Amino acid sequence: DGGITQSPKYLFRKEGQNVTLSCEQNLNHDAMYWYRQDPGQGLRLIYYSQIVNDFQKGDIAEGYSVSREKKESFPLTVTSAQKNPTAFYLCASSFRGDNEQFFGPGTRLTVL
Amino acid sequence: AQKVTQAQTEISVVEKEDVTLDCVYETRDTTYYLFWYKQPPSGELVFLIRRNSFDEQNEISGRYSWNFQKSTSSFNFTITASQVVDSAVYFCALSDPNDYKLSFGAGTTVTVRA
Numbered sequence: 545d546g547g548i549t550q551s552p553k554y555l556f557r558k559e560g561q562n563v564t565l566s567c568e569q570n571l572n573h574d575a576m577y578w579y580r581q582d583p584g585q586g587l588r589l590i591y592y593s594q595i596v597n598d599f600q601k602g603d604i605a606e607g608y609s610v611s612r613e614k615k616e617s618f619p620l621t622v623t624s625a626q627k628n629p630t631a632f633y634l635c636a637s638s639f640r641g642d643n644e645q646f647f648g649p650g651t652r653l654t655v656l
Numbered sequence: 657a658q659k660v661t662q663a664q665t666e667i668s669v670v671e672k673e674d675v676t677l678d679c680v681y682e683t684r685d686t687t688y689y690l691f692w693y694k695q696p697p698s699g700e701l702v703f704l705i706r707r708n709s710f711d712e713q714n715e716i717s718g719r720y721s722w723n724f725q726k727s728t729s730s731f732n733f734t735i736t737a738s739q740v741v742d743s744a745v746y747f748c749a750l751s752d753p754n755d756y757k758l759s760f761g762a763g764t765t766v767t768v769r770a
Contacts, residue, residue: 575756584665586747586760587701594755602757632699643689643751645758647701 547571548648550635555653557622557629565620565651567635574640576618580604581632581650590633593618594640622653629655658683660750662761669738670769677733677764679748685709689751690724690731691758696744704746707731738768 548569557563567576575594579587589602593612607626612618618637622629632652636645659682669675681690692704705715707724715722719736735742748761 577757584762586660586662586749586762587758588760589757592757600755634699634701636701638756641756643756643758644691644703644706646703647693650699652699 548635548637548646550633550648550651553649553651555651557653557655559655560624562624563622563629563653565622565633565635565653567618567620567648568616569618569635569637569646569648570616571637571646572615573637573646574615575638575642576612577636577638577645578602578608578610578618578620579634579636581634587634590620629653658685658688658750658752658759660748660759660761662748662764664764665762666765666767668767668769671739672737673768675735675738675742675766675768677735677746677748677766679731679733679761681729681731681748681750683750685753687753689753691747691749691751692722692731692733693747693749694744695747695763701747704733735766738766740768740770742766743768 551566577592578590591610593599609621634650635648638645661680688709690707693701721734723732745763747763749758
């Protein structure tokens, strides 16, 4: 089945450690996105990529990094520079030039 | 700058009641898209509808209906005869026509009680 997978669903890390969240899609979408969701808030864009080997910062990129070496994959690294990393992270994808985004199931990151 | 406001934080209804979710947006663009997404307890966002700024016709899909009014910059969503399975967080979003980014509202949590 076509779709977006994010793993793991729950992730625990100690403060000061970097952690990488996985996002894979087999929808043949060109564009991929990372959002952060905090309780009582909408989704905020962290990074997005319209094509392979290219990505742009979103509204809250500080403390995060991404790579886009393959069309299917867009991993997000939460670095120790991120002040408050505990949140729900959602990955999305779309065809380039299309604003309808499809979302993955999300990863809930808890930093202890 | 684009902004989406969902003033209702939480709505609780009894099954079979109708529920209307408000969405007000701000944009300087003349061309834009509006969306509604549903987020059930599992966490994944489910696409419900997309409407472009030139199409002000109301839309009905089963028990769901949407009222788009450009004059008041609103794109409201109504669930008719609500069911327990409708319990979720609902997000309204606005698309940037230049690079297709989505700006989300804070979401409205709908709880439907049996």
